Amino acid sequence: MQILLNGERFATDASNLDELCATLGFTDAKVATAVNGSFVASAKRSVTPLAEADEVEIVAPRQGG
Amino acid sequence: MLQLYGQEFTSRMLLGTAQYSSPDILRQAVEASGAEIVTVSLRRESARARTGQAFWGLIEELGCRVLPNTAGCHTAKEAMATAQMARELFGTSWVKLEVIANADTLQPDLFGLVEAATVLSAEGFDVLPYTTEDLSAAERLLAAGCSVLMPWASPIGSARGLINKTALQSMRAYFPDTPLIIDAGIGSPSHAAEAMELGYDAVLLNTAVAKADDPVKMARAFAQAIEAGRLAFEAGLVEPRDMASPSTPVAGTPFFKIDHAS
Secondary structure, eight states: OEETTTTTEHHHHBBHHHHHHHHTOOOSSOEEETTTTEOOOOGGGGGGGTTTTTTEEEEEEOOOO | OOEEEEEEOOOOOEEESSOOHHHHHHHHHHHHOOHHHHEEEEEEOOTTTTTTHHHHHHHHHHOOOEEOOOOOOOOHHHHHHHHHHHHHHTOOOOEEEOOBTTTTTOOHHHHHHHHHHHHHHHTTTTEEEEEOOOHHHHHHHHHHHHHEEESSSHHHHHHHHTTHHHHHHHHHHTTTTTBEEEEEEEOOOHHHHHHHTOOOSSSESSSSHHHHHHHHHHHHHHHHHHHHHHHHHHHHHOOOOSSSSSSSOTOOOTTGGGGGOO
């Protein structure tokens, strides 16, 4: 299926958000997630299913003012 | 001591971590500033570059309290989701709440700001809102649960200093017991000193240090200016006068004649 990952089209077979993070090598990474504009806590990723055209954000710490 | 949400700080300078020429210059600038609070952000992470992982290592080395921002958010909904991600990512309930109204001025959207602050405060966040000097918005933010306000001096990155000094003076007088931090628009140490002389509790800045020719030296300059400004406020500044007033005693002036005094 096609999703929008961090603003770009992305093909994935991951059935939930936790699987997607694992596919990307983020299992132990310091990242936070949101799906379709809403925050998804790390503990909830495995019970957050992904569907066609979902908009997924995976973010990490960055410099800020 | 500066007190924010039950925490005490010696330094009254909050420093941003963006725009430095290298991680090492950032580290040196933070150390030179003496800042105990640094602002950070969160951005999309690439599976290949993994930029955020390395940056987090640097932040942990600094040993400062981090204040995550919601920079770039243009709606309350975006800001709230970003704050929630930041809370999990950085392990802090503190958030520098930004809801931006306009891309050219980066002016706060005060309506969205109050909306987001209300929800986030109810969810247990300690909200430090990036706001303007507007007193009615400030009252709404306090009613929403904010215990600290962060009015701009001038637009973010503009280096214009305190462009509405009279309103900032009114704000200080109107909220004598609320910690007020000048956030954004500071260009020079004299601007920071001016804010501190008005009685503001702290100054938050980034660009003026990061983009200086020598950010480490500039960080030290700001630290000294902020300390000087605070000392001046505590010492009590004299009132300005329209006419001169001799500082040397008039009494006993040699050759003094009464008509010199008129």
